[in-house]
Amino acid sequence: xxxxxxxxxxxLENGTINLLIGFCEDGSKRAVPCFIETAAEANTLxxxxxxxxxxSVYLHKKEVKDAVKxxxxxxxxTLRSVLQLLSENQLWSLTLTYLTVNGAGELVVxxxxxxxxxxxxxxxxxxxxxxxxxxxxxxxxxREERWAFWKDQLSECVKCYACRAVCPMCYCTVCTTECxxxxxIKTSAETSGNFxxxxxxxxxxxxxxxxxxxxxxICPAGIPVHLLTAQMNQExxxxxxxxxxxxxxxxxxxxxxxxxDKENFIK
Amino acid sequence: xxxxxxxKIVAFVCNWCTYAGADLAGTSxxxxxxxxxxxxxxxxxxxxxxxxxxxxQNGADGIIVSGCHPNDCHYTSGNxxxxxxWMVFKSLLDFMGFPTDRITFSWVSAAEGKKWADLVNETTExxxxxxxxxxxxxxxxxxxxxxxxxxxxxxxx
Numbered sequence: 001x002x003x004x005x006x007x008x009x010x011x012l013e014n015g016t017i018n019l020l021i022g023f024c025e026d027g028s029k030r031a032v033p034c035f036i037e038t039a040a041e042a043n044t045l046x047x048x049x050x051x052x053x054x055x056s057v058y059l060h061k062k063e064v065k066d067a068v069k070x071x072x073x074x075x076x077x078t079l080r081s082v083l084q085l086l087s088e089n090q091l092w093s094l095t096l097t098y099l100t101v102n103g104a105g106e107l108v109v110x111x112x113x114x115x116x117x118x119x120x121x122x123x124x125x126x127x128x129x130x131x132x133x134x135x136x137x138x139x140x141x142x143r144e145e146r147w148a149f150w151k152d153q154l155s156e157c158v159k160c161y162a163c164r165a166v167c168p169m170c171y172c173t174v175c176t177t178e179c180x181x182x183x184x185i186k187t188s189a190e191t192s193g194n195f196x197x198x199x200x201x202x203x204x205x206x207x208x209x210x211x212x213x214x215x216x217x218i219c220p221a222g223i224p225v226h227l228l229t230a231q232m233n234q235e236x237x238x239x240x241x242x243x244x245x246x247x248x249x250x251x252x253x254x255x256x257x258x259x260x261d262k263e264n265f266i267k
Numbered sequence: 268x269x270x271x272x273x274x275k276i277v278a279f280v281c282n283w284c285t286y287a288g289a290d291l292a293g294t295s296x297x298x299x300x301x302x303x304x305x306x307x308x309x310x311x312x313x314x315x316x317x318x319x320x321x322x323x324q325n326g327a328d329g330i331i332v333s334g335c336h337p338n339d340c341h342y343t344s345g346n347x348x349x350x351x352x353w354m355v356f357k358s359l360l361d362f363m364g365f366p367t368d369r370i371t372f373s374w375v376s377a378a379e380g381k382k383w384a385d386l387v388n389e390t391t392e393x394x395x396x397x398x399x400x401x402x403x404x405x406x407x408x409x410x411x412x413x414x415x416x417x418x419x420x421x422x423x424x
Contacts (some may be wrong), residue, residue: 143365184317192324199320257344259337
């Protein structure tokens with residue numbers, strides 16, 4: 001911890017970064033995101049098991065982008081999302097420095113996109129076991145059971161769009177949900193509209209989601225929405241190959257094709 | 268009043284192949300089921316998955332999505348992109364428990380008028396066997412649907 005604070009202070013001091021996005025503790029000792037601009041504030045930084053937020057989502061904000069030279073305290077999932085964003089030609093206007101702690105508990109500082117790529121590939125996260133368990137359970141169900149499951153879950157959705165706000169991959173300036181000519185997504189929180197919204201979200205993230213699970217963690221109604229994108233990820237990996245957030249030249253599965261793609265479902 | 272169920276089929280077709288194929292079926296005076304409503308698109312690559320959802324929501328019982336055979340796309344690769352999207356969309360719907368057997372994907376070229384007629388007939392029959400699509404309607408106002416409308420009408424007389 002001390003090491004992280006010292007390094008952050010040093011980077012801010014010598015002007016390598018103008019802004020550090022990291023975690024500090026709030027009044028009730030909970031780790032919350034914080035933005036640090038001076039070396040003096042660096043001693044409030046923490047990084048522990050509670051630091052789950054994917055901070056890369058802030059990199060799309062104009063106020064943050066204005067700092068240009070930005071440090072990011074990140075876990076592997078966050079680093080993976082930055083890598084995916086870079087492969088989608090985002091964030092290249094920024095000079096990013098990443099501070100992370102590796103499996104052995106040592107501080108790692110990555111200062112280039114290539115270093116980031118190497119680190120992510122060496123420490124590539126796998127699907128969380130609890131998610132895999134749920135996916136297997138759902139896939140073993142009959143179609144009707146799955147429909148009943150999602151109907152039950154999605155009827156709880158209040159369309160707060162927290163899952164969209166928290167997602168680093170949802171960076172479109174105008175989202176289909178806001179489009180009202182035509183009204184693609186019903187504005188009221190009724191179940192059929194919720195189905196529309198979540199189908200749309202999963203489709204737009206298919207082949208791009210890096211499986212950080214933030215959408216499911218953040219949902220105030222406790223809907224496991226991250227399972228939709230996690231399932232899509234696995235399908236796409238199986239069918240088309242390639243992992244999301246794996247390299248700087250990732251490519252987007254739905255933006256490319258192979259003449260020999262599966263078509264046993266087409267008459 | 269017992270009405271026989273006539274399925275509503277919406278067909279999303281591309282302008283260059285399947286629409287021309289359907290045209291050929293017409294000019295050849297091939298008879299096929301009248302349940303289909305054809306919507307013409309510039310290319311299968313233009314067919315947004317949201318349109319399929321909207322069709323189901325607005326009362327379609329079945330959907331046909333059809334375009335040029337691989338390598339025949341007027342825009343070179345529209346159908347290849349569409350094919351990937353359909354695959355992903357189909358597996359997503361399946362994962363959400365949506366009855367994907369109500370969506371038929373097909374390649375019909377401009378010369379395949381007969382194939383088009385057969386496709387429409389087969390789809391109509393299979394959807395007829397599946398019955399009306401009520402899953403979407405049942406998502407909302409489930410309790411409202413259970414209200415005894417006739418009883419209320421009777422009382423108000």
